[in-house]
Amino acid sequence: MSSTDAAAVFSILRSKNLALKGHIRPTLEFESGSNDPMAYILTIVFISLIQNAESSTSSMIFMFFRQMIIGGICGFLFGIAGKRINNRIRLDYEGLHPVLIISIMLLTYSITTAVSGNGFLAVYLAALYLGNSELLHKRTIMMVFDGMAWLMQIILFVTLGLLVFPSRIVPFIGVGLLISVFLILVARPVSVFLCLIPFRMQTRIKTFYAWVGLRGAVPIVFATFPLMAGIEKADAIFNIVFFISLTSVLIQGTSIPWIARLLHLSLPANAKPVTPADILLSEPINSEMAEIVIPIQSESVGQKIVELKFPPNARIALMKREDKYIIPEGQTEIKPGDKLFLIAANKDILSQVTRRLE
Numbered sequence: 001m002s003s004t005d006a007a008a009v010f011s012i013l014r015s016k017n018l019a020l021k022g023h024i025r026p027t028l029e030f031e032s033g034s035n036d037p038m039a040y041i042l043t044i045v046f047i048s049l050i051q052n053a054e055s056s057t058s059s060m061i062f063m064f065f066r067q068m069i070i071g072g073i074c075g076f077l078f079g080i081a082g083k084r085i086n087n088r089i090r091l092d093y094e095g096l097h098p099v100l101i102i103s104i105m106l107l108t109y110s111i112t113t114a115v116s117g118n119g120f121l122a123v124y125l126a127a128l129y130l131g132n133s134e135l136l137h138k139r140t141i142m143m144v145f146d147g148m149a150w151l152m153q154i155i156l157f158v159t160l161g162l163l164v165f166p167s168r169i170v171p172f173i174g175v176g177l178l179i180s181v182f183l184i185l186v187a188r189p190v191s192v193f194l195c196l197i198p199f200r201m202q203t204r205i206k207t208f209y210a211w212v213g214l215r216g217a218v219p220i221v222f223a224t225f226p227l228m229a230g231i232e233k234a235d236a237i238f239n240i241v242f243f244i245s246l247t248s249v250l251i252q253g254t255s256i257p258w259i260a261r262l263l264h265l266s267l268p269a270n271a272k273p274v275t276p277a278d279i280l281l282s283e284p285i286n287s288e289m290a291e292i293v294i295p296i297q298s299e300s301v302g303q304k305i306v307e308l309k310f311p312p313n314a315r316i317a318l319m320k321r322e323d324k325y326i327i328p329e330g331q332t333e334i335k336p337g338d339k340l341f342l343i344a345a346n347k348d349i350l351s352q353v354t355r356r357l358e
Contacts, residue, residue, distance in 0.1 A: 001039075001179075001183060001215060001219050001241065001244060002035055002038065002039045002042070002219075003032075003035055003036050003039040003215065003216070003218035003219050003222070004028075004031060004032050004035060004212075004213045004214060004215065004216070005032060005214050005215065005216025005217070005218065006025075006028040006029045006031070006032035006033075007032070007216070008214045008216050008249060008253060009028060009212050009214055009253075009256060010025070012253050012254075012256050012257065013256065013257060013260070013266075016257040018257055018260060018261075018266045018267065019266070019267040020260065020265055020266065020267065021265050021266070021267055022205075022265075024205065024208065024209075024265060027209070028209070028212065033124050033128070034121075034124065036120055036124070036218055037068070037071065037118050037120040037121035037124060038068075039218065039219070039222060040118070040120050040222065041063075041064055041067050041068065041118055042064075043222045043225050044225070045060045045063065045064060047225060047226060047229050047231065048060065048063075050231055051229065051231070066116055066117075067116065067117055067118040067121075068118055068121065069117075070112065070115055070116060070117030070118070071112055071117040071118030071119065071120070071121035071122045071125075072121060072122075072125060073117075074108065074111065074112040074115070074117050074122040075108065075112070075121060075122035075123065075124065075125025075126045075128075075129075076125055076126075076129065078104065078107070078108040078111075078112075078122065078126040079125060079126040079127075079128070079129025079130055079133075080129065081104075082101065082104040082108075082126060082129075082130050083129070083130060083133045083135065085100065085104065086100060086101065086104075086130075086135050086136060087134075087135065087136050087323075088323075094137050094140055095140065097135075097136065097137040097140060097141055098140060098141045098144035098145070101130070101141055101145075104126070105123055105126070105127070108122050108123050108126050109122065109123050134325050153217070156217050156221070157217065160217065160220055160221070160242075163224070163238070164239075164242055168235070168239050169239045169242065169243050172236065172239050172240045172243055173243065175240060176240050176243035176244050176247065177247065179240065179244055180243075180244050180247040180248065180251070183213075183215075183244070183248070184211075184213075184248070184251065184252060188210055188211075188213040189207075189210040189211075192206060192209050192210040192213075193206055193210065196209070204263040204264070204265065205263075205265065207263060208259060208260065208263050208265055211252060211255075211256070211259050212252065212256055212259075213248075213252070214248050214249060214252055214253055214256075215244060215245040215248040215249070216245065216249075217245075219241050219244070219245055220238075220241055220242055220245055222241075223237055223238045223241035223242065224238065226238070288343070288344050288345070288346055288347050288349075288350045289317075289341065289342065289343050289344075289350075290341075290342045290350055290354060291339060291340070291341055291342070292339070292340050292342060292354055292357055292358070293337065293338070293339050293340075294334055294335070294336055294337060294338045294339075294340065294357060295336065295358065296336040296337075298334075298336070298357060298358060299356075300334045300356060300357050301334055301335065301336050302333065302334065302335075303333070303334055304330065304331050304332065304333050304334075305328055305329070305330050305331070305332050305334065306330035306331065308334075308356060308357075310353055310356075311344070311349050311352065311353070313344060313345035313349060314342065314343070314344040314345070314349050314350065314352075314353045315342070315343050315344075316328050316340050316341070316342060317341045317342065317343045318340075318341040319332065319338055319339070319340055319341070320338070320339040320341075321335065321337075321338050321339075322337075328340075334357075340357065342354065
């Protein structure tokens with residue numbers, strides 16, 4: 001039950017036309033993404049202890065640290081490798097870059113798992129690295145993954161719906177409510193305030209973090225592990241976990257907008273901070289874009305960008321020189337082999353600009 005669902009929090013706020021101040025959103029996203037691997041390995045550890053009573057606690061602790069350390073190292077290394085492969089490999093079609101990143105994701109998980117690491121943690125860290133890096137065709141990649149995320153959520157909830165029988169949940173309502181109250185009022189606040197002791201943070205922000213630990217689909221998925229392992233009373237565990245997740249959304253979820261306003265941490269949705277991902281996934285830009293590599297014989301070689309006298313509604317958005325990306329300025333000099341990423345108001349203006357550079 002330790003996994004939290006940041007997406008549920010933001011979905012509720014979005015439905016109420018609210019956003020959050022400061023760094024609350026990225027902190028909740030980081031917590032949600034990083035506690036899934038932890039919950040996964042703890043679930044596996046306790047199932048192993050139940051199935052193998054002779055297993056020593058020390059061996060379980062060793063397995064825990066081995067999985068986390070190997071997973072962390074592999075995730076970071078695959079993130080670096082993924083960036084270099086995506087930016088250096090020459091693919092004929094832009095749509096192949098999301099396929100390449102998906103392949104890297106699958107490779108990251110499989111290799112990390114094969115060397116006894118935590119594949120979930122490795123994929124999370126690799127994606128975190130790639131998402132904050134300069135990638136070719138990053139907008140296309142993010143749009144594809146955004147669609148995949150929605151598809152996976154739909155499949156997940158449909159599948160979970162097939163496993164749930166409301167009549168089987170009724171006998172566990174009492175124990176489920178007791179656990180929910182304990183998680184909401186004791187376990188979550190105590191753990192949040194203890195973890196945030198080293199950080200200088202206002203009490204109202206800590207209080208908000210303590211309240212928004214919504215449980216989503218991940219705990220329910222982990223509750224299927226005892227079922228698959230054939231653990232005694234696994235069916236009871238599954239039904240209790242499902243009920244706790246449901247009450248978490250109903251009790252905490254419905255009160256999040258009110259709590260955010262009470263603690264003065266909410267913003268109107270139209271005033272929320274914008275991240276690069278929000279821009280990439282927003283509506284298409286009403287302009288034309290192109291890539292061009294400067295040939296040796298180009299008349300623009302040796303000239304500064306300001307000397308090229310582009311039309312006012314045309315720009316060089318980005319420049320790649322050797323293996324480095326440069327945000328060009330007016331005094332930046334054009335050199336042979338430079339790859340320029342151009343943006344213009346329409347195709348005619350874009351054609352004029354490319355002719356000057358060829």
